[in-house]
Amino acid sequence: MATLFDYLRWRGDLTFEEAPQNEVDLLIFSLLSYIDYSNYVPFEFGEAPVSLQGVANAFFADNPNPKKEDLGFLIPKDVFKLFRAVPKTKRFCNVQMFGFVNEIDVTREMQFSAVTFLLNKKETVIAFRGTDDTLVGWKENLNMSFLPVVPAQERAAEYLNAVAKVRKNGTISLAGHSKGGNLAIYAGVRCEKTIQSRIFGIWNYDGPGFKKEMLTDPDYLKLRPRVHTLIPQSSIVGILLEHDDDATVVQSRQVGVLQHDAFSWNVMGGSFLYLPKDAGNNRQNDKIINQWIRELSPEQRKQFSEALFQIFYSDHALTVTDLASPQNKWFFRSLKLDPKVRKVVIKTISSFMGESAKGVWNEMLKKRKKEETD
Template identity: 40%
Template sequence: MANILDYLEWRGDLTLQQAPFNPVDGLILCRLAYVPFDGIAPGPGEGTATIGGAARVLLAQQTPERRAVVSGLWKGDAELLAALMDSGRFSGMLLESYVSELDPEEEKQFSAFTVCLGDGSRYVAYRGTDSTLVGWKEDFNMAFTTPVPAQRTAAEYLRARAAEKPGPLRVGGHSKGGNLAVFAAAFCGEETQGRILEVQNNDGPGFEAAVTAQPGYRRIAPRVRTMVPQSSVVGMLLEHEEAYTVVHSTQLGLMQHDLYSWQVRRTGFVCLESVDEGSRMVDRALKEWISSMTPAQRETFVDVLFGLLDASGAQTVGQLSLGWLKNAGALARTLKGIDEPTREAMSSILKALSHAARHSLAQAFPRGEERRQNDVPAQQDTGFQG
């Protein structure tokens, strides 16, 4: 079994002139979009830096702040940066227009950069959800409103990059970043849209039907390439008009969202025929749950849920977990302070989720098979970054 790190060992020495850009190259850039290049990568209008040079500076660990950034990288990212630094294929690619924004008031988390690939085209890569609660809140907001701030900014970012230079464009991202890539490509305007070669959506959620019915979305849909692992949850959310490719992951459950678990060949992915029954079951349950609520109910649920998390004092998912005993008291006090109508709304929403899950389970398994499934110990999932 091989992943993107193995791919860099196999083909990292080949230039794009020797081996054309392929979806695995795009996956690597989408993972690189999670790396915090603040203070290293140039912003819009500030020039360029090579990927190899930016990786070298980040890994140098010259200051306590830089060491903290490196120690906080996702598992595999440091190894990826080291491999890119020495890669004849990637090290000389030019990194430009790096943007990273976090706005609690606007409930917005957004980051993107653009890479000049060296074959005349540029790749615009959007970051997925980071570990901040602001980022997670914006993701949940997608359940009742479109566009969210990051989606608007994604389209503006793509238009601005297109206006700076001529030439073909590729757009991509992972998780929320994949959603932003598709949204930006759909709503960047016809002139910019006409220059887009393809959009790479790596296990990113879809959109409500009102979005997929828009002319801009319809125009770009044939150029969207969506990849999901066999037990995808995030990538199956909401609606997808485009077809998707199922990629084999070596992880279990939600951890299949981890790009380092996706299996690759020399120029593409190790593919399967379809997602598994567990993914289809969760997809049905979530869609039924969401459709059972009005947009106002969805907004209430999200606001109350993140109000509880905000009461803990945590700013990141990690802080919430590390301080759980301390945070539990604050959460309980906030829960007691919720007014009765909101408490009742939360209760009805959670009941709808429970009903949807039972209904999907009954559809997924015959009676006897369901009993056998219940006899199997549950797999343990851990947290993931999306």
């Protein structure tokens, strides 16, 4: 089956004027948003844009052998391979970039990053980064389950407004993988009304959904025909919260949660290899995961989120990579939670994973108590 790299070899000899942007191109831009362009792409919207090719050359001159650790525990290392390959094609080499933003605010519990690509004088693409390696980013994801809006969503709409003021003409495409897809949709719905008519399309690649109120919002319904949601056959992230039922299912070469890695999605020409909507475990996953969310009140979801991250932060971890360190004792600290908080965690885990998980958790508690009394 064809991959994103096969696509570059097949379509890379044609410019965007010769072959219009498609859903594979938009995924490529979405994945490129995981790169840290801090020293290479201007963040001020008034500054002159720089070429994607020039940015890549400078980046790899400074980082000839970038390590996966530079991306974090959860971001596929193929992002660097893609960044090397894309500028070597006729299709992408003249693409310009500007407006790179990367904001981490622990106090506001916000992780937001975006970058703008200029395909030509008439076409603009904004790529919103998904959840990265930071714990604050994952905390913000959980906050989506009980807050009407999270800071990254507000920043996404502000970012789109700012780009539109600089790029006053032409179309704007919005795209993002994982949480980036959620931000792309939110930005389109909540941006200034005069901008919405310029939105060519919104591409959401396995991103989480919203609360029900968003799906009936008039601005969302107006944009809905231009929203393209793609999920793999056994999606987990992409079926979180509430979604429309018209998501396109794409075939992945991976299994389970690993299908969230969009490098595993099979490509066919300028699109992906589609599967029937009932393929894989999407319906089953939706029933299990979202039933778990619906059974908890917003206050219980908040308690679970606070308790979980109280554990994670207890050893001063800031990233998922930190949690994976053998020196980090966050799991054992979870057994020392305040009894009331621990009860919420146990209830949440048991409702999500079943009585077996509850039994394992309780056995751990018994063992811990025995060790403390011996």
